[in-house]
Amino acid sequence: MSDGSTKKQPAIDAKVSPEGPELTTSIIVDDNGNTHINRDDGEVFTIDQKAERALVWKFDLHILPLLTLMYLCNALDKANLGNAATAGLLEDLGMEDNNKYNILLSIFFIPYVLTAPFLGMVGKIYGPSRVLPAMMFTFGLMTLLTAAAFNWGGLVALRWFLGMAESAFFPLVIYYQTSFYRRGELARRLAIFYAASNIAYAFGGLLSFGVFQIQGGILPSWKYLFVLEGGLTLVFAIVAFIFLPYSAAHAKFLTEDEKKIAFYRIQIDSSSIVDEKFNLRDAGRIFLQPTSWVILAIEVCLGVPLQGVALFLPQIVARLGYGTVHTNLHTVAPNITGAVMLLLLAFASDYTRWRFPFVALGFFFTFTGFIIYAAINVLENLQVAYFAVRTTQDSDCTRDTVID
Numbered sequence: 001m002s003d004g005s006t007k008k009q010p011a012i013d014a015k016v017s018p019e020g021p022e023l024t025t026s027i028i029v030d031d032n033g034n035t036h037i038n039r040d041d042g043e044v045f046t047i048d049q050k051a052e053r054a055l056v057w058k059f060d061l062h063i064l065p066l067l068t069l070m071y072l073c074n075a076l077d078k079a080n081l082g083n084a085a086t087a088g089l090l091e092d093l094g095m096e097d098n099n100k101y102n103i104l105l106s107i108f109f110i111p112y113v114l115t116a117p118f119l120g121m122v123g124k125i126y127g128p129s130r131v132l133p134a135m136m137f138t139f140g141l142m143t144l145l146t147a148a149a150f151n152w153g154g155l156v157a158l159r160w161f162l163g164m165a166e167s168a169f170f171p172l173v174i175y176y177q178t179s180f181y182r183r184g185e186l187a188r189r190l191a192i193f194y195a196a197s198n199i200a201y202a203f204g205g206l207l208s209f210g211v212f213q214i215q216g217g218i219l220p221s222w223k224y225l226f227v228l229e230g231g232l233t234l235v236f237a238i239v240a241f242i243f244l245p246y247s248a249a250h251a252k253f254l255t256e257d258e259k260k261i262a263f264y265r266i267q268i269d270s271s272s273i274v275d276e277k278f279n280l281r282d283a284g285r286i287f288l289q290p291t292s293w294v295i296l297a298i299e300v301c302l303g304v305p306l307q308g309v310a311l312f313l314p315q316i317v318a319r320l321g322y323g324t325v326h327t328n329l330h331t332v333a334p335n336i337t338g339a340v341m342l343l344l345l346a347f348a349s350d351y352t353r354w355r356f357p358f359v360a361l362g363f364f365f366t367f368t369g370f371i372i373y374a375a376i377n378v379l380e381n382l383q384v385a386y387f388a389v390r391t392t393q394d395s396d397c398t399r400d401t402v403i404d
Contacts, residue, residue, distance in 0.1 A: 075200035119168035133241035140233030191346030198339035
């Protein structure tokens, strides 16, 4: 993949500056889409477009499905409480008082916010490929132990540690993907990954539909849901620890030439610097950027409805008059349509390389859904109410995938 001078190329794990590879003087893209990197020492390295596409396809086959599966488990373990609440959890644990249930949902987000920066630092230092499976194993264990909870206090403790374990999961996955994908490739991959959360909520509804029909077991039916989802998460955490590569340089499924292509392509166009050492002072400089505060405001504005709908969707649907089993079944459609809309907007954003219009469109869909739901009599307009619920899910996640 190299021509011109025969001088030695830099090692693929070399530390480089944010501006590009060491000794690079120019980067040229020819009419065929091939990228030529000219260095001060006279060497020219060519990234062939077809070879690069084959490399990206390998990443899509080996990394993306595993990350998507991990996030699916993450979303299931976070939102299954709403499904269980429709099947007797509140009555069995003495939470008929709605305030106890609201506190139970809210307590998750206190450690979720407080520990995220520290776990993010740990992920930066030791690598997402090791920290993510460890986090996944922990929140899978907390989910599994929920089946052993017999009172409200025990469940509060488990939700607290669940929030800690899940806190930096999504940011670390984004950081991990930036070490493999260029900026122009990232939004659609993040959309596929993030769509897993919508699919997880849909799958959670289907899974609950099946599990809650178990009658006469040694445990209440809602506890089987936590046993099944927690157990699967533990298994997939071990699989992730084994198969996630530390970086492209350590990926066993790549040839040496492919590793060199992976190294150069990320140095010339990436949101991160591969193998860069963590520096707390440099990390804090992000708060000096005005755009950081704008993005933070966007996250707060849409984070509240996103989590609100995700956590209370079974209860919202139950208000439409459905029974326990059919309530969980009717949570499927809003999440599927949300996943489809998310993919459409993210792919369109990558294709046009525009961000703002698609972020704004995501706001519009969510805003419209809430306005419709608030303005009608739900019991007298069941079909319209269900449409409004579906609309709130259509683009809740778009701002994360498009902005990132």
